[in-house]
Amino acid sequence: MKIKEIKAKNLNPEKFIEEKVQEIQKAVGKGLAINALSGGVDSSVVTALGHKALGERLKTYFINNGIMRHNEASLVTAQFKKLGIRIEVLDASNAFFSALKGVADPEEKREAITQTFYKKVFRDLVIKSKAKHLLQGTILTDVDETVAGIKRQHNVFEQIGIDPQEAFGYKIIEPLIQLRKDGVRKLGQALGLPESIFDRIPFPGPALAARVIGEVTPGKIKIVRKATTITEDELTDTKAFQYMAILHDDRVTGMRDGKRVFGNQIETRCWDSLDARTATPTRLPFEMLEKISGRIIKEIPEVVSVTYNITSKPPSTIEAV
């Protein structure tokens, strides 16, 4: 079934919210639903929309998968507490690191995370909570990229022939599937979310695992997490579409205390884009690049080299994994 796109400029948020609230209520009936909030724009908007429809009958979880950004759980739960929405934090980091052990191929990494989320963590939650529905923030770009074979988005199933009910034992409701990122932001604003949420830069489903080239280990996540904090800190004022730090698997020669070291390299990316389908590197001032690089090599001793990506999408993609 072809999904009918609603462009941001044609989106009437109030009408859309009303329709989706009814659809969600109809689908869930008198039962319960669950959803996982990562703190990203899409899952935040779906959380607000779902609570508008179901109130306390929607149980929202923040899954600490061990590959989130610094302080993510406390930031996100505090933000939603202000909105009157209670988030339960669930530690599942061991399950994710076990699934990622020894996996270097990007698609296999994405698949390992998908399987851990849907077959293990969500299924356990569904059983525990007696919910029959999972609400999630899949958007049209996720579907496009997965169907086209560009990138397997962790939240796309039906469009590639997987029936979630059969595969995982629960139904998936995707109220944002006709929208792209700009439409979702407009909706978030109409739902009363603060700008710090609806205008937050996109963050991938596989989280920091998408920011590590090669095998993902707790040690590598620690390095890329620090670099992510610095990069986000320094670039938040640019209002760029998205920015990130990527830890390479390659080692490069460097010097520390006058001696040769075989150190890590961090690649930074900062994108100008409207809807993520095409993107160009932001023309950052050189002083800003030098400041980011200077902080990374000072605050992360394992790193001896920092680069800035200068390629457009296509042929690049926004994320490296």
Place this chain on the structure above:
Amino acid sequence: MKIKEIKAKNLNPEKFIEEKVQEIQKAVGKGLAINALSGGVDSSVVTALGHKALGERLKTYFINNGIMRHNEASLVTAQFKKLGIRIEVLDASNAFFSALKGVADPEEKREAITQTFYKKVFRDLVIKSKAKHLLQGTILTDVDETVAGIKRQHNVFEQIGIDPQEAFGYKIIEPLIQLRKDGVRKLGQALGLPESIFDRIPFPGPALAARVIGEVTPGKIKIVRKATTITEDELTDTKAFQYMAILHDDRVTGMRDGKRVFGNQIETRCWDSLDARTATPTRLPFEMLEKISGRIIKEIPEVVSVTYNITSKPPSTIEAV
């Protein structure tokens, strides 16, 4: 024995040339010497100096090791022909690729190239030519970095306790060993070399093998050679100290013809430096970065991502390997 540095500002090139010509003549006596010209500044200057001292009794070879830049052999031989110096081209690419097969560690790569040069190629040449001396363009920075354990320069032996006579069967003469890069350029100018030679950007002894992270193969050299041509083309007018393209071993996700590909990444570096001991990335205009990246992804289909290095030395080094 501590080497006494001669700083470029204190160098009297005419006097230095006169002294070194006498020293070389005294060392070689009535015999023959050989040297290998890579086309870099140091080996070009030592070739000119050696021919001034020994004339036809110095046999100069261009060793095609398979890891040189595009058209290097014909460019270099043509330049020296104009100066009245005949260069013999020797194909040894099989020997080098065999030695590099399966070697991923930077120091082991450098060592494989060193051993192939000194134990195999030069020794064969010494035997064939009946020369007893090898003239080479080692400079003080090479010695410093090797002794300090920063980077094993292929042309440094005595300072780390290797006697070339014992190890390889011939003596090594190093007339430039008290100089750094800026002194060598001053000397090259005084020797009547054209600016295109004495002001050429530095190029490493291990050639393009120093520009490939991980194992060096003919296929990878082909990619990095193309990227090197583009980078040198676009950056020659900047008059920067050194610029280069590096092929990563890591693969990153990209898109070609609407499909996902798992492609190569090229890292570019452009350095401002006086003597290579410390260096900072050149603040290139963004338009120039975009042009380099645009040409690389257009002309090299294997590459989907290009970065620019933004780290100073230290903790980076100029080369990645």
